[in-house]
Amino acid sequence: MATQETSQSATFRHAFGNVLSFAVLLLIGVMAFSIRLFSVIKYESVIHEFDPYFNYRVTQVRLVFVYGIFANSFLRDQFVYPLGRVIGGTVYPGLTLTAGTLWRILNSMNIPLSVETVCVFTAPVFSAFASLATYLLTKEIKGAGAGLTAAALLAMVPSYISRSVAGSYDNEAVAIFALIFTFYLYIKTLNTGSLFYATLNAIAYFYMVCSWGGYTFIINLIPMHVLLCIVTGRYSPRLYIAYAPLSLNVVSIRMLNITFRREKAASSQASSLISEVKLGIVRVVMVVLGTLLAALVPVVGFNAVMTSEHFASFLGHAANLQMSFSNSVVFIIIHVVALVYYIKGILSPQMFKVAVTLVVSVGMVVCFAVLAVLIALVASSPTKGWSGRSLSLLDPTYASKYIPIIASVSEHQPPTWPSYFMDINVLAFLVPAGIIACFFPLSDASSFAVLYIVTSVYFSGVMVRLMLVLAPAACIMSGIALSEAFDAENFLIKAGDTTKVTQNDVKHEKSEDTIKERSSRKSKKKDKENIERPSLVSQVEKRLLVLPLETSVIAVFLLVLLGAFYVVHCVWAAAEAYSAPSIVLTSRSHDGLHVFDDFREAYAWLSHNTEVDDKVASWWDYGYQTTAMANRTVIVDNNTWNNTHIATVGTAMSSPEKAAWDIFNSLDVKYVLVVFGGLVGYPSDDINKFLWMVRIGGGVFPHIKEPDYLRDGQYRIDSQATPTMLNCLMYKLSYFRFVETDGRGFDRVRNTEIGKKHFKLTHFEEVFTTHHWMVRIYKLKSPRNRIRGKTKKSKSKSGTSTSSKRSGTRKKNPWQ
């Protein structure tokens, strides 16, 4: 009778627990969505920053022109004039395709949302999905209680919010969801050994590859984990099923990705395609064959890597090679291990020993031969076969020494210690506890979680941008830690309570019911397991009762308080720190709220007052926004990897007017756009970025020397500035007529008066300055029609006209 009651109540509690967790998950999803809406409420539903504008543009064009050559040529010509940019081969299609599909679905259901709205809200929707994926992943690792906690933590973690607010239409918005989902499917395959999940895993990985460059993290982490499992003796058939089909599908998916991009690239990128395919050969051959052919083919493949210079794919071929290499090695290893286990299973132990000695002696020789050949090949390549970005991950100082473009991106700097606390807050304390909890007991899944957190902590220490990869790992670990802590406390609370009750079975159940209601809902599932053994508890708890009841209650209260602090910080971070669209700025002063909408004002002016095929030159930050909002061709944009091209623009900005005019004229530029924050105190203006212009320009054109612009090692724009600085184009374009604003020319950002106050522009004319002087647009003056008394060959100066210098001996002037 009692057992029937227990089993009935157990199933009832089970069902109740299921409904409760479903409700909690729904609430977590809603919370994840709403916490990212601060920017929409505070400003408006607009796309933020710079990169999202490019993605938005691509989505727009793709949806209008559907697919195909025309879309590609349209997009290609607008970016990075005159080189053009192969959109098909350099853009990750996952995000744009996802948003496009969402838009199409909504439209077919007669919900007429604009493309912009769909783009703005893609990120919050996918972050809700990501919390769901975290729940599933952590459930596989530890259990449903930990899953719910981890999901709640991920919904709010500031690091993830920063890249997925409403309006931040960037790759990471979708990619983090794909990352967590792929990991979930991998762990699920590992736990169940089902080939079905292995297939789903491969498809999820394909989606991840389409979305973000961070897929390399997955493809390196999973083989590492497989190796770890093999080395620690945890090989099992499930491991084989989890890894081998994925690895093969990985190769085939990379090939599919290549075809995908090949279809979208208007111009033929055949040479890069073939070299990527050649790399694919390396792994296939290594996997299937053995020594000789493996030695033959990589010679061809490696050469293709060493001589190919343009990066058609994001990471370059060398990184692909490294991934293929590591994957193939682990693939071979797992097959060898599988074979060994199989033979061990069917042979007697003595025979097995014989087999081992035979194979080892023969195999060693072969192995060494292959290894020697391969090592020789890899060592002969200059960078040992790694690309710039991957190298900078391993050696953080590499980029600053050799590649100033990568070094100049603020996202690529190493993070400071406070940024850890800002971005993952309380989780930073809970992660070590979670790591320890993963070891009791250590399963395949929890060893994966530990490996994930360790590698992501290392990489986040190299680049601030990779804090984003750390966030899910930290949430998982903290979820596990919190859940275990709550479990322990609840167990102690229950144990503390049952000692006060007699050994009567009925009373046991009653007390457990009351205690259950008091316990946290997040450890519901674990409670059920505890309840099913009531008699054991009373005997065991006397020994385990380490803490008195009151301490446990206080501990639970303190843990809840910790969670409360976390929530408060996350909401604050989302509202204040990460919701700025950076295209619209606000500031509060004694007379209310000022809105600085200068950027859009300038782009609107450009789109209305210039010809359709006029080219605009600016520093690369504004390239995407200019193309998206002003619909004009730009010279360099946010994704230009061509160092020389950016250096050209940088040199032009650092040169005197005439030289700058020459450079811009050779690029067909009509308008120059400059961002100036001196009137309002906007700190990220072009004068503050000037040092990068000089450095990058000086890196390619040696006549730009950085010391020419420095006074006592500092860039100055006041009266102590060097003459080169005072004469360069950037200074002139920023401060032209600035003295008219307040009579003294006081720069609010640099906090000094400017050096040269009254000057005229000779080769440029100002055409537009926005309301707060934040964006200034200049037009290149066309050369004069007629020069007074000047012949082509004569070198004598006539009059003071600077146009005499314009008919330079170098450039052919069509007007003469």
Add this chain to the structure above:
Amino acid sequence: MGRSATTKDAHALFHSLRSAYAATPNNLKIIDLYILFAVATAVIQVAYMAIVGSFPFNSFLSGVLSCVGTAVLAVSLRIQVNKDNKEFKDLPPERAFADFVLCNLVLHLVIINFLG
């Protein structure tokens, strides 16, 4: 003396392997045969490529990869269907086979797309 010991060992090993293998049930042997066939096809393709040359690359790759892929999937099927495997004893073999077919479908979809 040492060499005869090793050859005797090798023979004994060979015999025991053979006898142990003969004890495997027929369905597993069929799967093993299929694996052998797939790998042999891959070897033939690579040998052909070595003789004739590797243009076009993508066709070669997709051909070899489809062979290797279905071999790997067949190995997974064998693991799941093998009655000696304690971990999979409550997985019905029909389900395992259905998963195998699904995986092959996805693999060959990708392969055919890449075939060019």
